[in-house]
Amino acid sequence: MFINEKICKKCGGKCCKSYPGIALPKDFGNNKEEIFQKLTQALKSGKWAIDWNDRKKEEYFVRPAVKGKENLIFDHSISGECVFLTKTGCKLKYNERPSGCLLLEPKSNEKCKQHLSKRQAIEEWSKYKDIIIEAVINAEEIEISGK
Structure with a gap:
């Protein structure tokens, strides 16, 4: 886990x-x-x-939504601001943050180093494809029945 609030606050959370x-x-x-x-x-x-990464190969992973694209269960935005970022930093407590955030090593020159690749995440999630699909179906059913 790499946490350095001083460096992150200085750059304003560019990552x-x-x-x-x-x-x-x-x-x-x-x-x-x-x-x-x-x-x-x-x-x-x-x-x-x-x-x-590749939908045909079912190479899925999970991440926070991008601001302005909340409520899209499937989103392939190339870039965008994390929904949990506020003017004072991340609204999530450290133990609630995604591994990708905790494995981002802040650098004072703003060339932060990511210690979790998209490929590694896809490999981890590949063991849970059935869970992802069931969670999506369940989330959509809950949303529909709540109307």
Whole structure:
């Protein structure tokens, strides 16, 4: 975990303004049922999205939504500001932040180093494709039945 509020505050969260951090399955729980439940709730909130590298190969991963694109369960935005970024920093507590955020090493020259690649995240999520699809279906059903 790399946290340096001083460096991040100085730059104003440029990383977070350009693209949300990537989440790993463990960010949602320790077993499939817990991951399913928490991912469903996250997608239902409209503040999280499923993104992909290659949709035909089902290379999915989860990340916070981009501002202005909340409530899109599937979003492949190339860039955009993280929905959790505020004027005073991230609204999430450290233990609630995606692994991609915690594994971003702040540098004073603003050339921060990411220690979690999209490819690594896709590999982790590949073990949970069924959970992703079920969570999406469940989140959409909850949304529809709530009308």
